[in-house]
Amino acid sequence: MIDEPVLLTDLTDGVLTLTLNRPERRNAITRQMWTLLRDRLRDVEPGHDVRAVVLTGAGGAFSSGADLTATTGMDEFPDPNEEIRSVNDTVKLLHDLPVPTIAKVRGVAAGAGWNLALGCDFVVATPESRFCQIFARRALSVDTGGSWLLPRLVGLQQAKRLTMLADMIGADEAHDLGLVTWLRPDTEIDGFVAALAARLAAGPPVALAQTKSLIHYGIDRTLGEALAGEAAAQAVNLSAPDVLEAFAAFAEKRDPVYRRTPVAER
Structure with missing residues (x-):
């Protein structure tokens, strides 16, 4: 049996679709996935074949966040500086990408997964999508750019509420807060995102x-x-x-x- 790649890539008509592909773990992001995503984003330059990027997840979830299952005891945690460097490189590349980016969100987007979505220029979600800055539930502080993105998107008090309480919020509330650009039914989201990406890819x-x-x-x-x-x-x-x-x-x-x-x- 051949394992499926953990990051799927497709380039069609100038639109690069990157799909986090660990559906059995709700696309929890491993070190390998961070590296693959970073390397793929490094190849994107304005005016080349890639004119827009869509980031999404396989199997009905966007991403449940960073995969912490490999570290079950304090002695097993890797060097945090080494770990976060690769993560931060990926987050910065996504934020600075010189082409338009769209996060297509089905299901859950939590922790690092949600902040990856927020790092995109546009977020399109289904009404059933759910969002959580889950870090505090794991005795961790917010990372993957959340401390920079959230205050700019929702203001200081809402940013503190989302990160310190780590509540799960629904798609309607996320949309009302300005954290989701468009809500579309599950049956329509693929077509909507494809049309949006094509429009952006045709731009100057x-x-x-x-x-x-x-x-x-x-x-x-x-x-x-x-x-x-x-x-x-x-x-x-x-x-x-x-x-x-x-x-x-x-x-x-x-x-x-x-x-x-x-x-x-x-």
């Missing part, structure tokens, strides 16, 4: 990459710094052929078709 890759970066880091800048960053980004856009294609398409009353060429070649 350089402009989308710069817009994403400006929004991510503008929150920590002054208005003057944000304006300077926007001006620098527009200078890059205006030197790329994407702008000529957009203007031509507008004049010709057609949809633009952006070339899949690396930024360095422009």
Whole structure:
């Protein structure tokens, strides 16, 4: 019997789908999975074949979080600095990815699994999905970017409530808090995400990459710094052929078709 890979990859029409594939463990993330995900994300550059990324889980769950089953006693815990380095590299790569990212969530998204979803640009979930910052239940503090993401998404008090109490919340509450972008029935979520990913993949890759970066880091800048960053980004856009294609398409009353060429070649 051949074991299934723990991370499934599919690249179709510019959309890279990454599927956490341990359904028997509700896609609990192992060290190997962190490494595979990190290595795959490293290959993604704007303007290449990958124009959008979908992150999801197999078997009706997104991810129950990091897999802690291998450590049953304190003496068996690995070097935390070594462990967290690989995890943090993966989280940072996902957050900084220069293409749009979508988390497609069915079932549970807990702990590191939920924070991976929150690290995506958009979260699409089913009404049956459930979410939990489970760390405190394991005598752990929040990690995988949750301490940075949650206050920015929901404010300080709600971030403290979610992490310190570690309550499981439903999809409706997550949506009301701004932690889910869209809710779609289970029978519709695949088609909705496919259409969304296709729309993003058809967009101008350089402009989308710069817009994403400006929004991510503008929150920590002054208005003057944000304006300077926007001006620098527009200078890059205006030197790329994407702008000529957009203007031509507008004049010709057609949809633009952006070339899949690396930024360095422009």
